[in-house]
Amino acid sequence: MSETYHAQAPTTTPEVGGMGHALKRREDPRFIRGKGEYIEDVMLPGMLWLDIVRSPYAHATIRGIDASEALKVPGVLAVITGRDLEAAGLHWMPTLAGDRQMVLPTDTVMYQAQEVAAIVADSRYAAADGVAAVLVDYEPLPVVVDPFKALEPDAPVLRPDRGPDKQTNRIWHWESGDKAAADTALAGSDVVISEDIYIPRIHVASIETCGCIADWDPVREHLTVHMTTQAPHAIRTVFSLVSKIPEHKIRIKTHDIGGGFGGKVPVYPGYVLAVVASLTTGKPVKWIEDRSENLQADSFARDYHVHCDLGTTKDGRLTGLRVRTIADHGYSDAAADPSKFPAGLFNVITGSYDLPAAFVEVDGVYTNKPPGGVAYRCSFRVTEAVHSIERMVDIAAHQLGIDPAELRMKNFIQPDQFPYHSATGWEYDSGNYPAALRKAMEIIGYDELRREQAEKRARGELMGIGISSFTEIVGAGPSHTFDILGIKMFDSCEIRIHPTGSAIARLGVQSQGQGHETTFAQIIAEELGIPATDITIEEGDTDTAPYGLGTYASRSTPTAGAATAIAARKIRDKARLLAAHLLEANPDDLEWTNGKWSVKGSPDRFKTIQEIAFAAYTNHPQGMEAGLEAVDYYDPPNLTFPFGSYICVVDIDKGTGQVKVRRFVAVDDCGNIINPMIVDGQIHGGLTMGLAPALYEAITYDEQGNNQAGTFLDYLVPTAMETPAWETDKTITPSPHHPLGAKGVGESATVGAPPAIANAVVDALWHLGVRHIDIPITPQKVWAILREKGVTA
Amino acid sequence: MTTQHVRVTVNGQPREADVEPRLLLAHLLRDAFGLTGTHVGCDTSHCGACTVIFDGRSAKSCTVLAVQANGAEVTTIEGLEQGGKLHPLQQAFWDQHGLQCGFCTPGMIMESTWLLGQNPDPTEAEIREGISGNLCRCTGYVNIVKAVQQAAAELRAAGAGTAEQASVAAGGR
Numbered sequence: 001m002s003e004t005y006h007a008q009a010p011t012t013t014p015e016v017g018g019m020g021h022a023l024k025r026r027e028d029p030r031f032i033r034g035k036g037e038y039i040e041d042v043m044l045p046g047m048l049w050l051d052i053v054r055s056p057y058a059h060a061t062i063r064g065i066d067a068s069e070a071l072k073v074p075g076v077l078a079v080i081t082g083r084d085l086e087a088a089g090l091h092w093m094p095t096l097a098g099d100r101q102m103v104l105p106t107d108t109v110m111y112q113a114q115e116v117a118a119i120v121a122d123s124r125y126a127a128a129d130g131v132a133a134v135l136v137d138y139e140p141l142p143v144v145v146d147p148f149k150a151l152e153p154d155a156p157v158l159r160p161d162r163g164p165d166k167q168t169n170r171i172w173h174w175e176s177g178d179k180a181a182a183d184t185a186l187a188g189s190d191v192v193i194s195e196d197i198y199i200p201r202i203h204v205a206s207i208e209t210c211g212c213i214a215d216w217d218p219v220r221e222h223l224t225v226h227m228t229t230q231a232p233h234a235i236r237t238v239f240s241l242v243s244k245i246p247e248h249k250i251r252i253k254t255h256d257i258g259g260g261f262g263g264k265v266p267v268y269p270g271y272v273l274a275v276v277a278s279l280t281t282g283k284p285v286k287w288i289e290d291r292s293e294n295l296q297a298d299s300f301a302r303d304y305h306v307h308c309d310l311g312t313t314k315d316g317r318l319t320g321l322r323v324r325t326i327a328d329h330g331y332s333d334a335a336a337d338p339s340k341f342p343a344g345l346f347n348v349i350t351g352s353y354d355l356p357a358a359f360v361e362v363d364g365v366y367t368n369k370p371p372g373g374v375a376y377r378c379s380f381r382v383t384e385a386v387h388s389i390e391r392m393v394d395i396a397a398h399q400l401g402i403d404p405a406e407l408r409m410k411n412f413i414q415p416d417q418f419p420y421h422s423a424t425g426w427e428y429d430s431g432n433y434p435a436a437l438r439k440a441m442e443i444i445g446y447d448e449l450r451r452e453q454a455e456k457r458a459r460g461e462l463m464g465i466g467i468s469s470f471t472e473i474v475g476a477g478p479s480h481t482f483d484i485l486g487i488k489m490f491d492s493c494e495i496r497i498h499p500t501g502s503a504i505a506r507l508g509v510q511s512q513g514q515g516h517e518t519t520f521a522q523i524i525a526e527e528l529g530i531p532a533t534d535i536t537i538e539e540g541d542t543d544t545a546p547y548g549l550g551t552y553a554s555r556s557t558p559t560a561g562a563a564t565a566i567a568a569r570k571i572r573d574k575a576r577l578l579a580a581h582l583l584e585a586n587p588d589d590l591e592w593t594n595g596k597w598s599v600k601g602s603p604d605r606f607k608t609i610q611e612i613a614f615a616a617y618t619n620h621p622q623g624m625e626a627g628l629e630a631v632d633y634y635d636p637p638n639l640t641f642p643f644g645s646y647i648c649v650v651d652i653d654k655g656t657g658q659v660k661v662r663r664f665v666a667v668d669d670c671g672n673i674i675n676p677m678i679v680d681g682q683i684h685g686g687l688t689m690g691l692a693p694a695l696y697e698a699i700t701y702d703e704q705g706n707n708q709a710g711t712f713l714d715y716l717v718p719t720a721m722e723t724p725a726w727e728t729d730k731t732i733t734p735s736p737h738h739p740l741g742a743k744g745v746g747e748s749a750t751v752g753a754p755p756a757i758a759n760a761v762v763d764a765l766w767h768l769g770v771r772h773i774d775i776p777i778t779p780q781k782v783w784a785i786l787r788e789k790g791v792t793a
Numbered sequence: 794m795t796t797q798h799v800r801v802t803v804n805g806q807p808r809e810a811d812v813e814p815r816l817l818l819a820h821l822l823r824d825a826f827g828l829t830g831t832h833v834g835c836d837t838s839h840c841g842a843c844t845v846i847f848d849g850r851s852a853k854s855c856t857v858l859a860v861q862a863n864g865a866e867v868t869t870i871e872g873l874e875q876g877g878k879l880h881p882l883q884q885a886f887w888d889q890h891g892l893q894c895g896f897c898t899p900g901m902i903m904e905s906t907w908l909l910g911q912n913p914d915p916t917e918a919e920i921r922e923g924i925s926g927n928l929c930r931c932t933g934y935v936n937i938v939k940a941v942q943q944a945a946a947e948l949r950a951a952g953a954g955t956a957e958q959a960s961v962a963a964g965g966r
Contacts, residue, residue: 024887031895032883034830034870038896041829074794124820125813207834207842207896207930258832258896259930291835513894513931681890684933712839712928720921720934 011526016595017533018526019740022677026533027256027517036256039211039228044284047213048077050274051127053117053134054293055109058145058368058705059158060138062107065117070133075126079134080118080276082106090276092161093242095334096234096266096484097342099171100161101371103269103276109138110158110331111370112705113296118273120285143705144169147305147328147365158331158366171333171364176347177424182359185320189311193396198774199384200698201303201328201369203295203709204376205717206512208258210298211288212271214278224251225275229540230260230510231550234487236542238267243275254540260512261689262375262552263299265336296710300369300699301376303328304346304384310392316402318411320357321423323349323388327364327373334371336552337380338482338489344380347424348473351389352433352643353411358423368705377689377750379474379553386470390755391772394467398766403450404759405441408469409434419736426473428641429743430733432669437469437645440667443729444647457767462652462791464764468756472642474744475558479635484549491559492546493567494631495524499617501610502534505567508548509560510540514682514746516556519674520564523740527568528575529595529609546631554642554744557674558735563634565739570630574616578628579607581621640735640743644668646756652764654792657783659695659761661724666752669731671743680728683749687726690753692718694775765789799863803828804872812859818852819843821859822869830870830899834928841927844900845869851907853926870899873906881944881951882906891940893931901927905941913949915941 012018030036067079082104085091092100104115119130144150144158150169157167186192212227223245229235232252240247257264270287277285289298305326311319327343329335337344343362350358376383397407412433413420420428441447449465456463479488492508505524509516516539521532539545548560572592579597580587583605590597598606607615616628649663666683673679696716700708709715734741754775761777762770768789773781786792796811803826810825822828822845833855834842843854846868854867873880882902885891892898901924908915908923915923920941921934929937 025890027895028887028892031892031898032870032879032886032902033874034828034899036895037829038832040833041823043824125815205930206894207840207928208832208894209834256895258834259894261930291837291840513896515893677890681893681932681936684935685893685931686933688933689930711837712835713837717928717930719925719928720938721925723921723934725917725938726933726935 012529016525016529016531018522019672019674021522021675023518023522023532023675025515025518026521027515038208038256038258039213039226040288042213042226042255044213044215047284047286048120048122048277048281049124049127050277050285050287051119051131052115052270052273052293053119053131053136054297055112055114055116057109057138057140058112059141059143060109061141062105062109062116063137063139066135067117069135070119070130073126073129073133075122076119076130077122078120078277078280080104080273085276090272093267093272094238095332096336097333098339098485099333101332101334103272111368112707113293113370115269115273118277120277120281143368143703145367145369145701145703145705147326147367150365150367158368169366171329171366172342173361173363174342175361177359178357179359181357182320182322185357186309186311186322189319190314191312191400193310193312193392193399195308195392195395195772197306197308197388197391197772199302199304199306199387200700200775201372202301202376202693202697203699203715204261204263204299204301205295205715206259206261206263209289209291209294210264210268210270212274213284213286214274215284216278216282218282222249223275224253226253226255227271228257228264229254230264230512230552232510232540232542233508233547234484234549235267237487238485252542254510257512261377262301262336264512265550265552266334266374268298292711295715296707297370299374300372301374301378302384303372306384306388308388308392310396312396312400314400316397316400316407316410318353318355321350321355323360325362327362328367328369329364330369330372331366332371333364335373336375336484338476338484339486340481341380345473346381346385348382348426348471349385349389350422350424351386352413352469352471353393354413354417355423360424369701375552377686377747379472379747380476382473383751383754386751387755390468390470391758394759394762395771404467405437405446408437408467427638428471429638429735429737431471431641431643432731432733433469433643436643436667436669436731439729439731440645440647440665443727444663444665446647449649462654462764464650464760464762466648466756466758466760466763467645468752468759469645470643470752472554472748472751473639474554474642474747475636475640476553476555477639478637487549489549490633490635491548491555491563492631492633493560493563494546495567495571495629497571497613497616497628499614501530501613503530504536504538505564506538506545507560507564508546509551509556511551514551514556515678519678520561522674523561523564524568527565528572546633554746557742557744558640558738559634559636561742562636562739563632566634567630567632570632571628574628575609575612577624578612578615578620582607582615637737640671640738642670642743642745642748644748644752646752648756648760650757650760650764652761652782654786657779657786659777659782661691661757663727664724665727666749667729667731668745668748669733670745670748671733671735671738672741673732674742679745682745683728684726686747686749687753688718688723689750691723691757694754694757694777696722696776698776797860799859801862802866804868814858814860816859817855818857818859818862819854821862822854828869828871832896832899834896839928841904842897842900844903844927846903846907851904870903873902881947882940885940885943889936889940889943891932891937897927897929901929901937905944908941909945909948913945915945
């Protein structure tokens with residue numbers, strides 16, 4: 001369907017390849033040949049390997065660590081413990097959320113699989129042998145896995161290291177909206193729908209795990225860290241502040257990254273341990289995480305216990321929303337949310353609806369789990385918000401006997417209400433929600449599906465139709481509101497045009513598969529008329545790229561994409577002066593079309609961007625600086641608000657409880673599109689990472705805090721067999737404030753898909769008295785319900 | 794630890810090394826032979842990123858010991874391109890946007906060569922089942938399926954539709 005959804009045809013030729021062209025990806029030739037360079041592929045001379053001893057207990061006192069046998073293992077060179085780090089003041093480190101976490105414990109382990117000691121050896125196998133030979137004497141302590149129990153008065157205080165006024169497992173309390181207004185609205189509502197919705201802990205499970213090579217050069221007193229990071233510049237600053245190594249003596253260098261999805265934003269203990277090991281040995285030290293370590297120790301998301309009260313009139317006009325949430329962060333708040341937003345952008349929970357009153361409160365809580373809430377292809381807790389409001393709206397529709405599509409249409413923020421000010425304080429930039437839902441309904445044949453469902457229900461078959469009309473909130477963010485550890489969330493691009501008319505651009509963001517080498521070249525092609533194939537895009541070297549906060553939360557196009565366009569326009573402005581000089585014309589008499597400045601009214605008198613670039617180095621006017629380059633640090637005036645409507649059809653096997661997604665139509669609106677092929681790819685992937693938590697994935701813990709999904713045997717990443725053939729289409733509502741009218745798309749589908757699927761399952765079962773099922777909706781859960789309802793034996 | 798000498802034909806070239814008996818084939822290929830296109834994405838044989846063709850059959854090279862490969866013929870992603878021309882599957886993955894981060898791609902392509910060698914004209918369901926031992930976290934599989942379909946059509950049109958010829962195209966003998 002990629003031909004059908006362009007608002008307008010591309011304005012550049014396919015050879016130039018500007019916005020709107022489905023340009024094939026320029027990073028692919030190396031990947032399809034096996035010539036990508038991921039962190040594990042990097043081998044440095046004399047390189048050592050680091051492996052990690054991990055705790056089998058979720059909460060225990062360390063009575064002693066005996067590494068004597070490990071040090072006898074051939075190839076093992078050193079053992080690092082928490083006591084060693086304590087001597088250097090490095091046993092704790094700050095988190096991006098302003099809390100702190102252990103690099104290695106000195107006394108107490110706080111979660112299963114926590115790092116306890118590190119082994120440095122001359123090969124990966126010797127390092128693993130060393131790990132197996134370390135003896136740790138633990139004394140188990142009472143384990144707190146339930147965040148509600150953690151808040152009870154007699155619960156053990158898990159973080160006594162915090163100040164005397166913070167001897168509680170409540171990390172913080174955060175509020176948004178108007179409590180009195182919400183209470184009044186709900187008190188005056190005909191009906192109040194209340195529901196507890198749990199959104200479980202999940203894991204990004206990028207197919208490449210985390211890893212790094214720390215390379216300390218004792219002669220130059222310089223540290224290079226080759227690293228799987230989505231935010232290289234911020235990491236450099238954090239490393240400098242923690243290690244006291246001057247920032248100009250630290251270089252963070254990324255390579256190809258095998259998926260990130262937010263899991264590669266934080267600093268994990270393994271990275272720091274590799275740095276310490278390299279500082280100690282003076283040699284490069286590589287740390288590559290195993291999959292089971294990855295699934296047990298880092299890169300977690302969600303774990304939100306949400307209670308919603310939604311008010312409505314009898315005829316389905318929504319009146320108010322009140323939300324109370326317990327956020328399980330594990331033993332440290334190591335999420336990567338902006339400083340002023342400990343619960344991320346969760347207060348976008350009023351969603352796509354014109355809700356006059358809303359109040360949201362969230363309590364962050366410590367438990368004996370690894371740090372959670374980092375990310376899972378989600379823009380700062382928006383998935384939790386969207387799942388909650390879309391479930392609530394669906395329950396309201398069913399309870400009132402109104403079709404879920406009709407109830408949504410009735411309550412949508414209307415196109416003429418934009419810019420729309422939400423009850424929790426956001427200014428939505430643009431949208432046309434009815435158009436997206438109508439389009440999805442037409443494509444899937446909604447009315448016909450409802451008829452089919454009625455017939456099937458009469459025959460006793462279980463079929464459900466679920467809708468999700470989500471609003472995303474991305475592009476963090478404006479510097480007056482958004483920072484991480486005080487660093488403002490702008491992003492950047494520097495463009496240099498070479499004398500022969502080709503170019504290089506460097507950005508502060510970091511691709512992990514999104515295709516930046518293609519799309520950012522297309523933006524420059526659009527703005528300057530230089531063919532995208534003549535433009536090199538470089539990211540992830542802090543020695544060369546301009547400072548930026550990195551790629552996560554769908555922020556690259558809204559921030560660095562905008563910076564790229566603005567930097568290109570600065571170059572175009574200088575090119576105009578150069579062209580005027582070459583054409584002996586007044587700059588005001590020139591006009592820009594298709595990669596050239598020409599004299600108005602004399603279209604045959606022009607200079608191409610390539611001719612102008614050459615002149616910038618060979619024939620620039622006296623008094624003008626030579627060269628043709630520009631940099632832009634873009635501070636967005638607002639966030640962007642992509643949206644969409646998804647409709648899902650499920651069939652449920654009454655015998656097994658298995659949910660089969662028969663069809664899934666996704667109509668997305670991410671504003672103007674840079675590369676429609678890549679946008680569709682992003683949506684396909686996001687939908688699959690929405691299907692996953694809806695039906696399959698969850699990290700669960702038993703009462704002792706044992707991770708019950710610590711390998712791919714139990715953590716069920718969807719394969720091609722479970723994943724349906726996604727059907728995608730678009731509407732296009734440009735962002736009014738982004739220089740390209742673009743909004744960002746990477747996470748829309750992950751945010752929008754889970755409630756469409758959950759709503760479809762509940763829709764299939766509502767007539768049996770089923771009101772809500774927490775995700776993941778496993779066959780076991782459905783089968784138990786069907787048994788309870790007497791549907792299956 | 795004692796070592797054993799192994800001789801393996803990799804991408805048509807004889808290679809040899811002294812290895813610990815516990816060394817995995819994936820690590821032999823990557824660390825000893827420098828063929829880093831074969832990736833390791835898990836430790837339980839679930840993800841398939843390390844898939845190679847081993848004596849004509851697809852195998853997860855993280856689940857084969859290097860010593861088991863003594864005398865074997867192994868084809869990796871680096872062995873698919875012939876005479877500067879991409880294998881139809883490599884071309885199709887590029888054409889159809891069948892990859893994003895690229896980490897699962899070598900294993901996905903190698904498994905698909907085996908699949909098309911076995912079944913030159915697979916249905917969509919057969920393709921999905923055929924690659925179900927390979928996890929992709931980025932693409933949602935839609936475009937991978939399209940890529941396999943494109944390559945299958947091209948291989949058939951090129952007269953490589955017989956099992957024997959498809960096997961050659963797939964890097965077998």
